[in-house]
Amino acid sequence: MRARQLPGSVPVLENLYAMRTAPLATLALGLRECGDVARVAFPGHEGHILFHPEHVRALLVDHSRDVSKATPGFDALRLLLGNGLLTSEGDFWLRQRRIAQPAFHRTRIWALGARMVELTEPTAREWDESTRYKGTVDVARSMMHLTLRVVSDTMLGLDIDREAAHVGEAITFLLHELNERIVRPFLPPLSWPLPRNKRFTEARETVRSVIARAIRDKRANPTAPGGDFLRMLIEARDEESGEAMDDQQLLDEVATIFAAGHETTANLLAWTWAYLARAPVVRRALQRELDDVLGARAVTAEDYPKLPYTRMVLAEVLRLCPPAWFISRRVERTIELGRGITLPARSLAFVAPYITHRHPDFWDDPEGFDPERFSDERSKDRPTFAYFPFGGGPRKCIGDTFALVEATLVLATLARKFDLELPVGANPVPEPVITLRPRGGLHMLVKHRRT
Numbered sequence: 375m376r377a378r379q380l381p382g383s384v385p386v387l388e389n390l391y392a393m394r395t396a397p398l399a400t401l402a403l404g405l406r407e408c409g410d411v412a413r414v415a416f417p418g419h420e421g422h423i424l425f426h427p428e429h430v431r432a433l434l435v436d437h438s439r440d441v442s443k444a445t446p447g448f449d450a451l452r453l454l455l456g457n458g459l460l461t462s463e464g465d466f467w468l469r470q471r472r473i474a475q476p477a478f479h480r481t482r483i484w485a486l487g488a489r490m491v492e493l494t495e496p497t498a499r500e501w502d503e504s505t506r507y508k509g510t511v512d513v514a515r516s517m518m519h520l521t522l523r524v525v526s527d528t529m530l531g532l533d534i535d536r537e538a539a540h541v542g543e544a545i546t547f548l549l550h551e552l553n554e555r556i557v558r559p560f561l562p563p564l565s566w567p568l569p570r571n572k573r574f575t576e577a578r579e580t581v582r583s584v585i586a587r588a589i590r591d592k593r594a595n596p597t598a599p600g601g602d603f604l605r606m607l608i609e610a611r612d613e614e615s616g617e618a619m620d621d622q623q624l625l626d627e628v629a630t631i632f633a634a635g636h637e638t639t640a641n642l643l644a645w646t647w648a649y650l651a652r653a654p655v656v657r658r659a660l661q662r663e664l665d666d667v668l669g670a671r672a673v674t675a676e677d678y679p680k681l682p683y684t685r686m687v688l689a690e691v692l693r694l695c696p697p698a699w700f701i702s703r704r705v706e707r708t709i710e711l712g713r714g715i716t717l718p719a720r721s722l723a724f725v726a727p728y729i730t731h732r733h734p735d736f737w738d739d740p741e742g743f744d745p746e747r748f749s750d751e752r753s754k755d756r757p758t759f760a761y762f763p764f765g766g767g768p769r770k771c772i773g774d775t776f777a778l779v780e781a782t783l784v785l786a787t788l789a790r791k792f793d794l795e796l797p798v799g800a801n802p803v804p805e806p807v808i809t810l811r812p813r814g815g816l817h818m819l820v821k822h823r824r825t
């Protein structure tokens with residue numbers, strides 16, 4: 375049996391045109407019209423999109439050794455991140471993952487909690503200020519600065535505040551450009567001396583120079599507080615050769631954590647404010663939990679397990695707006711998925727958290743915002759891979775605990791003080807670039823919480 379082709383194919387660009395202009399709607403139509411597997415064709419590539427949780431598990435876990443990251447999406451990311459943890463492969467990746475893993479252990483992340491709360495204070499002050507002039511705040515931008523500050527300080531020992539706006543803009547521009555390179559395969563290569571390419575290399579240089587400074591500072595002053603992750607990378611030695619990582623590799627690894635470690639969490643937090651504004655009952659339940667557990671004291675990392683409703687709110691936002699909304703692999707060895715579906719060698723395979731998280735066989739009222747669906751009782755019969763915002767298998771996100779602890783502490787700190795409202799008529803829509811951002815930012819009214 376052959377899977378049905380994703381609807382909306384046009385000559386030359388095949389499915390790429392629809393995936394470029396309306397990716398989320400096209401994927402949703404794919405599930406409706408093709409069922410659990412859709413065939414896709416892009417110029418020079420054939421592939422399948424897998425929507426069923428069992429197929430997601432097959433690709434990411436059971437057949438993780440039969441696939442690679444040699445895909446147009448990861449090739450574009452390599453232009454920014456080089457050969458870091460997200461983009462590298464094979465034994466090299468495994469060695470780097472083993473070096474990085476201890477820095478992401480739960481106990482280490484919890485130890486960063488107090489600092490994460492401290493780093494949220496400048497945002498609370500800015501929001502406090504904004505209540506005076508009664509204008510709107512771009513909450514997407516605000517969350518981007520905050521998560522950039524947190525990852526820079528805790529992982530790299532870097533004070534980014536002066537450059538946050540500049541670096542944030544460079545990253546936004548780079549992500550749009552990388553996305554363009556994925557969806558417009560006929561763009562001239564970066565090496566051609568064109569104004570567009572020049573802007574790209576300049577923006578990349580902005581990011582890289584900040585990272586190079588972090589490395590230089592940590593080398594010069596390894597015992598300065600913060601930046602344990604970077605210190606570990608600098609001190610790591612190869613088991614056989616005894617050699618340290620070379621400068622380029624260090625730069626790639628740090629760029630990866632810098633980019634992957636803030637952009638995704640910022641989007642999660644931004645969408646959380648948007649959903650809470652539209653669901654006052656959920657917002658009140660969240661604030662009730664914060665009042666009951668914390669009283670008047672500041673939140674700490676130890677509160678993380680004591681805030682189940684807050685965590686369910688974040689889980690539900692990650693279901694509806696998974697920042698990594700589409701994940702690609704190249705099939706290196708033919709995979710038999712069962713029920714007659716074969717993924718041939720040298721084809722592409724995709725999974726789409728955005729769609730599987732709404733699959734009607736596994737989710738009631740898929741578009742509804744209902745954090746309680748993550749209660750133990752209601753989750754127990756759901757297949758594991760009906761929900762995979764952090765991916766799965768050996769390439770699962772290394773920063774999942776970091777992201778969830780950070781988002782919980784930030785949300786707890788700010789939601790106790792502020793109510794955010796959407797201006798009348800505002801309807802934020804997701805813009806699927808590399809991650810799922812609110813299109814045009816997220817302009818909201820910040821008010822002191824009414825008690």
Ligand code: HEM
Binds near residue numbers: 461772
């Ligand atoms: C809500 C926040 C986040 C989401 C939704 C997210 C999502 C993901 C996903 C889906 C993957 C797997 C990609 C694939 O299979 O191809 C991944 C990988 C990765 N993430 Fe995250 N991430 C988040 C936060 C973070 C943070 C905070 C960090 C670091 C501080 C981080 C660092 C990484 C790295 C290094 C990888 C590559 C891991 C490997 O292949 O060994 N992420 N992330």
